[in-house]
Amino acid sequence: MQRLTRMLYPPQCILCRALVEEDFALCGGCRRDTWFISGLVCDACGVPLPGTAEADERVLCDDCLKIARPWVQGRAALIYRDTGRKLVLALKHGDRTDLVRPLSRWMSQVASPILLPDTVVVPIPLNRWRFFKRRYNQAALLARAVADQTGLTYLPDALIRPQRTRPLDGMSVEQRFETLSQKIRPHPRRSTQLKDRSVLLVDDVMTSGATLAAATEACLVAGATRVCVLTLARVAKDD
Incomplete structure (x- = not known):
């Protein structure tokens, strides 16, 4: 059969x-045409770096040297270009939720070195209006799958995004951070699940890191002891 x-x-x-x-x-x-990330990476965002480093040496890319990251470590599975970009857009705007299974496997593999046993997996939240328009939150689908594959606890609504924000396309780095400042908050009734826990924030793409920074601050306000970030793809500068 x-x-x-x-x-x-x-x-x-x-x-x-x-x-x-x-x-x-x-x-x-x-x-x-898929730019899988491997080898030496920035410890804060996961973008690939040239050269080698000692096992316990923390290395950062130019962006993460310039911008203070409130999270501890970060990883990404793909560079956001060519096939990687097509896969992200198909999941995000093309209703290709069937992609979650293979994409989340790649994410789980790169995340394994930064996970602690008590880590809880939290997706970047969508504003309610955008959720109804798209019908699903791609970050939540990826986060649930990562949690299932790693055996970690999944917290789908520990964070909320009560206000709509302008699209970030075309904004400078400074404008992105200003637009998203304090726009992501702990859920008033469920954020207690983050207290004294290690958190893995999951999103589809990291560009400037403004969204992940706002979500990290919300986790820390809720009492999280350690926050790491995981994205399917990372926007990287051209060689």
Whole structure:
């Protein structure tokens, strides 16, 4: 029966639908255009860095040297370009929730070195209006899957975003941070779950880090002892 099922429904590339050898995989062409992050990375945002470092040495990219990050460590699975960008947009705006399973696996792999046993997984919240318009929060879908795969506790509504904010596209780094300052808050009834806990914040993309910074501050206000961040993709400067 399983062989018959695979004959009728052969595995397809998660992006272009070309035939592949296993489920939830990329074809050769799409994989060649996917910038997976590995090797030496910035300890604060996960962007890849050239060279090598000692095992216990903390290294930071230029952006994280200039901008103080309120979280402790950060990781990302992909660079936000080519296939990585297409996958993010397909999940975020194309209703491709079927992508959550393979994408969250990549995220769980890169996050494993920074996780503590008592970590709780918290998604970046959406404003209610945007949630109703999109019908789902892609960060919450990824966060739930990461929690399931790592065996950690998932807290879907520890944070809230009560006010609408302007789209961040086209804003400078300073404008992004100003726009999002104090716009993400602890849930008045559920944020007690963050007290004295290590938190892993999950989002789809990190650009400037303004959204993650606002969410981190909210976690710290709620009493979290340690906050790390995990994104599917990281916007990086061109070589």
